[in-house]
Amino acid sequence: MRARYGIPLKVTAGLTATAAAGLLYAAGFEARSFRLRRVTVPVLPRGMRDLRVLQVSDIHMVCGQRKKRAWLQSLAGLRPDLVVNTGDNLSDTNAVPEVLDALGPLMEFPGVYVFGSNDYYGPRLRNPARYLMEKAQGRHGLNGNAPVVGAIHNPWEGMRDAFDAAGWVNLTNTRGRLKLPDLELAFTGLDDPHIKRDRYERVAGGPDLSADFSMGVVHAPYLRTLDAFTADGYELILAGHTHGGQLCVPFYGALVTNCDVDTERVKGLSTHTVADRTSFLHVSAGCGTNRYTPVRFACPPEATLLTLTARD
Numbered sequence: 317m318r319a320r321y322g323i324p325l326k327v328t329a330g331l332t333a334t335a336a337a338g339l340l341y342a343a344g345f346e347a348r349s350f351r352l353r354r355v356t357v358p359v360l361p362r363g364m365r366d367l368r369v370l371q372v373s374d375i376h377m378v379c380g381q382r383k384k385r386a387w388l389q390s391l392a393g394l395r396p397d398l399v400v401n402t403g404d405n406l407s408d409t410n411a412v413p414e415v416l417d418a419l420g421p422l423m424e425f426p427g428v429y430v431f432g433s434n435d436y437y438g439p440r441l442r443n444p445a446r447y448l449m450e451k452a453q454g455r456h457g458l459n460g461n462a463p464v465v466g467a468i469h470n471p472w473e474g475m476r477d478a479f480d481a482a483g484w485v486n487l488t489n490t491r492g493r494l495k496l497p498d499l500e501l502a503f504t505g506l507d508d509p510h511i512k513r514d515r516y517e518r519v520a521g522g523p524d525l526s527a528d529f530s531m532g533v534v535h536a537p538y539l540r541t542l543d544a545f546t547a548d549g550y551e552l553i554l555a556g557h558t559h560g561g562q563l564c565v566p567f568y569g570a571l572v573t574n575c576d577v578d579t580e581r582v583k584g585l586s587t588h589t590v591a592d593r594t595s596f597l598h599v600s601a602g603c604g605t606n607r608y609t610p611v612r613f614a615c616p617p618e619a620t621l622l623t624l625t626a627r628d
Contacts, residue, residue: 347612350387350603352394353620355585357596359551360529360626364499367529367624370396370422373556374602376407376434377415384603385418392421394621397496399425401484402556402600403432403508403535405475407439407607409468412475423482426494428503430487431472432535432557433457433511434606438468441608444563447572456575457510459538464511487533489515491524502527504550509538510557510575516541522548529624537577537599542588546595552624553597558582560601564614583615598622 360367370391377384399422405415416423455461476486485492487505494501502524507513514534523530532545537555545553560583561570570582580586583601587594603617 346614346616347605347610348383349616350384351616351618352391353584353618354623355598355620356623356625357552357585357598358625358627359596360624362626364528364626366626367398367499367501368394368396369398369400369554369622369624370394370425371400371402371554371556371598371600371620371622372419372422372603373402373535373600373619374404374432374559374604375415375418376404376439376602376604376606377411377418378408378607379411379414381414385414388418388603388619389421391619392424396425396621398494398501399423399427399484400533400554401427401429401479402533402554403430404434404556404602404604405431406435406470406472407604409438409470412471415475416478423479423484426496427479427482427484428487428492428494428505428533429479429484430505430507430533430535431476432508434470435472435475436470436508436511437464438470439606439608440467444609447574451572454576456538457536458512459510459576489513489518491519493524493527499528500526502530503533504530504545505533506535506541508535508557509541510536514538514541516544520544520548523550532595536575537581537597539576542577542595542597543590546588546590546593549593550595553588553595554600554622555597556600556602558599558601559605559612560599560615560618562605562609562612562615566614570615 532550532553536557570579
């Protein structure tokens with residue numbers, strides 16, 4: 317007679333309870349455990365005063381997220397010199413008013429912005445395992461995948477108009493400048509590489525040497541954009557998109573980045589080198605999630621206050 321081996325009922329119940337507890341923590345606590353991270357970056361010309369830059373990214377607002385709105389509003393208390401919004405503000409076609417309410421106090425400060433794919437298109441339900449499959453196959457977004465069919469179009473134009481009316485500079489495949497009381501900043505921005513809307517040839521040529529400092533801004537940190545910014549001589553690049561991996565393994569880190577940047581640089585401050593040039597890269601883990609995967613694990617939602625200081 318063939319022996320039959322089964323998993324004891326107590327073990328099965330224990331595994332089920334552990335999985336349920338993990339899901340409850342990831343969705344009920346960590347996804348709403350908003351943090352402010354502080355980073356110092358030595359990139360400014362010698363003699364220039366410190367510059368406080370607040371980066372917000374990947375808000376993925378869904379109607380009714382009152383805690384997220386209140387937390388974003390509270391960031392105005394930091395009194396930054398500049399706000400940089402690196403996109404993916406929406407995860408709900410009706411959430412534009414709530415995004416503007418959340419960012420209203422921050423729109424009192426000078427700012428710049430780029431959009432991400434989720435600003436243009438509504439989210440779709442997908443199997444999370446596809447991110448691992450796409451990573452293994454080297455396919456991300458529309459960069460190797462088939463074009464999206466039947467996408468939901470978000471009303472992003474109203475958000476753009478409100479940002480512009482507040483004086484925030486739109487960096488969609490263009491250059492822009494901001495004049496602060498004692499210095500002038502230049503920016504070079506790209507539309508979202510994740511859906512192949514980036515057009516670096518329109519902005520190529522390197523930093524604006526007539527400004528006190530220039531930086532590159534993009535939603536998704538695809539290597540082609542990092543290479544282009546670095547080769548052109550930008551000392552700082554700001555990006556978002558990755559969610560820091562969103563579901564990470566404690567003491568190991570992220571499994572995926574949802575683009576072709578490596579997992580070692582999925583969030584926080586790192587560097588990018590092309591030939592003999594090196595740029596600082598800061599990738600925000602963002603403060604939201606796709607509405608269909610409202611969980612985070614070992615990767616709390618965040619905004620970052622970057623203090624730019626003079627080079628050594």
